[in-house]
Amino acid sequence: xxxxxxxxxxxxxxxxxxxxxxxFLAPLFVVAAFSVMPQKVFSLGNLPDFSSYAIMVQExxxxxxxxxxxxxxxxxLILFVICWPLAFAMAKVFGRFTLVLTIxxxxxxxxxxxxxxxGWVLTLMKGGLIEGxxxxxxxxxxxxxxxxxxxxIFGLVYVxxxxxxxxxxxxxxxxxxxxxxxAFDLGASRWQIFREIDLPLSAPGIVVGCLITFVLTAGAIAxxxxxxxxxxxxxxxxxxxxxxxxxxxxxGSALAVTLIAVVGALAIFxxxxxxxxxxxxxxx
Amino acid sequence: MQPSKTGRIALYIYGALILAFLYLPxxxxxxxxxxxxxxxxxxIRQHTTNWYVQALHSxxxxxxxxxxxxxxxIVTIISMVLGFFGALAFARYQWRYRRLYQKLILLxxxxxxxxxxxxxxxxxxAVGILPTWHTAIIAHLVWITPIATLIVAxxxxxxxxxxxxxxxDMGCSTWQILREVTxxxxxxxxxxxxxxxxxxxxxxxxxxxxxxxxxxxxPEWLYAKMVSAYSPLVPTVGMLSVAASIIMVAIAFAIPYLxxxxxxxxLN
Numbered sequence: 001x002x003x004x005x006x007x008x009x010x011x012x013x014x015x016x017x018x019x020x021x022x023x024f025l026a027p028l029f030v031v032a033a034f035s036v037m038p039q040k041v042f043s044l045g046n047l048p049d050f051s052s053y054a055i056m057v058q059e060x061x062x063x064x065x066x067x068x069x070x071x072x073x074x075x076x077l078i079l080f081v082i083c084w085p086l087a088f089a090m091a092k093v094f095g096r097f098t099l100v101l102t103i104x105x106x107x108x109x110x111x112x113x114x115x116x117x118x119g120w121v122l123t124l125m126k127g128g129l130i131e132g133x134x135x136x137x138x139x140x141x142x143x144x145x146x147x148x149x150x151x152x153i154f155g156l157v158y159v160x161x162x163x164x165x166x167x168x169x170x171x172x173x174x175x176x177x178x179x180x181x182x183a184f185d186l187g188a189s190r191w192q193i194f195r196e197i198d199l200p201l202s203a204p205g206i207v208v209g210c211l212i213t214f215v216l217t218a219g220a221i222a223x224x225x226x227x228x229x230x231x232x233x234x235x236x237x238x239x240x241x242x243x244x245x246x247x248x249x250x251x252g253s254a255l256a257v258t259l260i261a262v263v264g265a266l267a268i269f270x271x272x273x274x275x276x277x278x279x280x281x282x283x284x
Numbered sequence: 285m286q287p288s289k290t291g292r293i294a295l296y297i298y299g300a301l302i303l304a305f306l307y308l309p310x311x312x313x314x315x316x317x318x319x320x321x322x323x324x325x326x327x328i329r330q331h332t333t334n335w336y337v338q339a340l341h342s343x344x345x346x347x348x349x350x351x352x353x354x355x356x357x358i359v360t361i362i363s364m365v366l367g368f369f370g371a372l373a374f375a376r377y378q379w380r381y382r383r384l385y386q387k388l389i390l391l392x393x394x395x396x397x398x399x400x401x402x403x404x405x406x407x408x409x410a411v412g413i414l415p416t417w418h419t420a421i422i423a424h425l426v427w428i429t430p431i432a433t434l435i436v437a438x439x440x441x442x443x444x445x446x447x448x449x450x451x452x453d454m455g456c457s458t459w460q461i462l463r464e465v466t467x468x469x470x471x472x473x474x475x476x477x478x479x480x481x482x483x484x485x486x487x488x489x490x491x492x493x494x495x496x497x498x499x500x501x502x503p504e505w506l507y508a509k510m511v512s513a514y515s516p517l518v519p520t521v522g523m524l525s526v527a528a529s530i531i532m533v534a535i536a537f538a539i540p541y542l543x544x545x546x547x548x549x550x551l552n
Contacts, residue, residue, distance in 0.1 A: 008372070008458070009379025016370035016429060017388060023426040024392050027400075027407035034406055044410060086302055089295040093287060101299055108306045110483035110529045112503035115522040118510050119309020122316050122519070129312045161306070212394060219396020222489065226510060236398045243402055243494075253406070256399050267394040268387075276386050280375070280434075280441055 028260070035253035042249060052254035061238055061255055068235040069262065071149070072218040075156035076210050079164040082157070083209070087168035088198075092177075098169075105162050113159050117226045120155065121146065124227075147229035155223035160216055164209045171205020172198065174278075204274040211270040215263045235259050310526060316519035335520040344505075345521055349528075351417050352502045355492075356485040359424045363481040366425075367432030368474050372466070374433055375440035389430045397427060401494035408495070415497030423495040424485045431484065432477035439473030479536045483529055 036048040039055070056062060090098045108116065123129040124145040135141045145151060175198055183193050199206070221236035235255060242252030287295065318331045339345050373379070374386055392400065404423045408415055447469070451461045489503040496504065502525050509518045 005377045006379045009377030009382060010373075012369040012377065013373030013379075013381075013385050014369075016366050016373070016433060017385065019366060019429065020388055020392065020426065023404070023422055024400075027403035030407045030410050031403045042409070082302075085295065086299055089299060093292055093295055094299065097296065097299060101303065104303045105306065107529075107533065110487055110533070111310065111526050112487035112489050112506070112522075114489050114503055114507045114510065115313065115487075115525065116309050118506070118518070118522065119311075119313045121510075122312040123309055129315070158305070158309075161302075215394050216396065219399055221398050222507070236396060239402065240398065243405075249406065252402065256402060259396065259399060263394075263396065267391070271387055271390055271394070276390075277375075277441075280438055 031253045031256050031260075034249050035257045037250040037253075039250055040248050052250040055251060056254050056258065061235075061251075062258075064233050064235045064238045065255075065258060065262070067232050068218050068220075068259075071153055071156060071232075071234070072214050072220075074153050075160065075217045076164075076214045078153070078157050079161060079213055080168075080206075080210065083161065083164045083168050087165055088172050090165075090169040091173040091175075102166075105165060109162055114222050114226065116159065117155055117222055120158065121226060124151070146227055148231050149228070152224045152228040152231065152234075155227040156217045156220055159220070159223060160213050163216060164213045167205045167209035167212070168202070169205075171202035171209075174205070175201040204278065207270050207274055211267055215267055218263050219259060313519045313522050313526075317523045319516075319519075335516055336524075339517050339520045339524060342517070345517070345524075348500060348502045348505050348521075349524075351496075351499055352486055355417055355421055355424060355501065356482045358421050359428055359485040360478045360482040362421075362425055363429045363432040364474050364478045366429045367436045367477045367481075368467075368470060370429065370433035371436030371440045371470070371473070375437040376443060376445070389433050392426050392430050393434075395427075397488075397490035398493070400426065401491045404491075405494040415495050417496050417499040417501070420492050420496045420499070420501070423491040424488055427488075427491060428481045428484055432481050435477040435480060436470060436473040439470050439476075443469055475536070479533070482532060486529060486532075487525070 030044075033044050035052055036050060037044065037046050037052075038049055039051055086101075090101060094101065121128070125131070126143055130145070131142060179197050179201065180193055183197050188196065219236050221234060221240065224232060224234045224237060236259075239252050239255045239259070242248050242255060246252070317335060318333060370389065373382070374389060401423060404419070404426065405415060408419055413419060443466075447465050448461050451465050456464065487503060488501075489507060492501045492504050493507070500508075502521065506518060506522055506525075509515050
C-alpha cells in the first residue's frame with residue numbers, strides 16, 4: 001500500500017509538474033539569463049555582463065521599486081484592517097449571509113480587473129457618477145478624485161480585497177470557540193481575546209492573506225495606469241515600458257529579476273512556515 | 285461569546301456595504317453603457333440602447349468574443365484534467381516529495397501576473413514560437429492550473445481513502461478504482477474548478493497582454509480603448525463581458541439542478 005501510494009502520487013503529480021517546469025520555471029530562467037545580457041539585444045547568444053543592473057541603480061529605477069513596495073505595504077495593512085471584522089463575521093456570526101457574501105465577492109473576481117477599475121474612473125472622474133450628481137443636486141463643483149497616490153492605493157485595496165478576505169475568514173473559522181469562551185470567562189477583554197487568542201491561532205491564514213496581497217499588489221500595474229494617470233510610476237510599469245517603448249529586454253529583465261527576488265524571497269519564506277494541509281482542511 | 289445584538293446588526297450592515305462597494309463601479313459602467321452622449325458626463329440625461337445594437341453588430345467585437353471564448357474553453361478543459369490529477373498528488377496520496385510539490389503548485393499563484401506574462405513572452409521568443417492566441421492558452425494555464433488544482437484538492441481532502449482501499453480489496457484494478465470511485469467523488473470539485481478556470485481566463489488581462497501577439501482578447505481591447513482612443517463602446521462591451529460571465533455562472537448552477545430534476549425517480 002505504501003509503495004503504491006508513492007507510485008500513484010508521483011504519477012499523478014507528473015503532468016502538472018512537467019507543465020509548470022516548462023511553462024513557469026523555464027521562463028524564469030530565460031528572464032534571469034536575459035538580465036545579464038548587454039543592452040538592447042534580443043537573443044541570448046551574447047557575452048554576459050551586468051550593465052542592466054548598473055543602469056538600474058544609476059538611473060534611479062529602484063525608486064519605482066520602493067514606490068511599489070511602499071504602496072503594497074499600505075494596501076496590505078489597510079486590507080487587513082478592513083477585512084478582519086468582515087472575515088470574523090463570516091466565520092463566526094453570519095449564517096446564510098456568509099454564502100451570499102462569498103458568492104458576491106467571488107463573482108467580482110470573474111470580471112476583468114480593468115473593467116472594474118474603469119468603473120471607478122467613471123465614478124470618480126470630473127463629470128463622473130459622484131461629481132456629476134453632486135453638481136446636479138447642490139450646484140457646487142470640485143475636481144475629479146483621480147490621479148494621485150491615495151487613489152492608486154484605493155484601487156489596490158479594491159481589486160485585491162478577496163485575496164485578503166478569504167484566507168482570513170478560513171483562518172478565523174479554525175479558531176476554536178471554546179478557547180475564546182474560556183478566555184472570556186476568565187475575564188479577558190475583547191482586545192485581549194483578539195490579541196492573545198484570535199491573532200496567534202489564525203496566524204497561518206493571516207500569513208497567507210498578507211503574503212498573497214502584498215505579492216500581487218507589488219506587481220500590479222493597471223491601478224496606477226488607469227486610476228493614477230502618471231502620478232507615480234510603479235515597477236511593473238517600468239518593466240513593461242523597458243520591453244515595449246524602450247525595446248531594452250535586458251533592462252526589463254533586470255528589473256523583473258529584482259522584483260521577483262524581493263517578492264519571491266518573501267513568498268518562499270512565508271510559504272515554508274505554514275502547514276498547507278492544516279489550512280486547507282485535511283481531516284485525517 | 286457572540287457579539288451583542290447591535291454588534292451583529294453593525295456587522296451585517298458592514299458586510300452589505302462592502303458588497304455595495306465591490307459592485308458600485310459596475311453600476312457606473314451600466315449607466316454609462318446606456319448614455320446617448322458621445323462624451324460621457326453624469327447625470328445621464330438621455331438613454332439609448334443604440335450602443336448595444338452597434339456592439340452586437342460589430343465585426344471587431346464578435347472577433348474578440350470568439351477569440352476570448354476559444355481560449356477560455358480550451359483552458360477550462362485542460363485545467364480540469366491537469367487539476368484533477370494534480371489534486372490527487374496534492375491531497376490524496378502520501379508520497380515523498382509531496383511538500384515540495386505543494387510549494388511548486390503555489391508559486392505561480394504567488395507571482396505578479398504581468399511579470400509572468402513577460403517571462404513567457406521571452407521564453408516563446410527564445411524557443412522560436414510566434415505568439416498568437418494559442419500561446420495565450422499556455423500563459424493562462426500556467427496561472428489557472430494551480431488554482432484548479434487547489435480547488436479540486438479542497439474536495440480531495442475530504443475524501444475517505446477507505447473507499448478506494450475497499451474497492452482494491454474487492455479486486456478492482458487501479459484504472460477501475462479511478463473510474464468508479466475517485467472520479468465520481470471528486471466530480472463536484474472538478475466542475476467548480478472548470479467554472480473558475482473558464483471565468484478567470486475570460487476576464488484575464490495581464491497574461492493576455494503580452495502573450496497574444498497580434499491577436500487580441502476582449503479585456504485587452506477594452507484596456508487599449510481605455511488608455512487611448514476612447515470609444516463609447518467601451519462601457520457597452522464591458523457590460524456584455526460581465527453579462528457573459530453571469531450567464532456562464534447561471535448555466536453552471538442550472539445544470540446540477542436540471543440533472544436532479546429529470547433524473548429517473550428509481551435511481552434516487
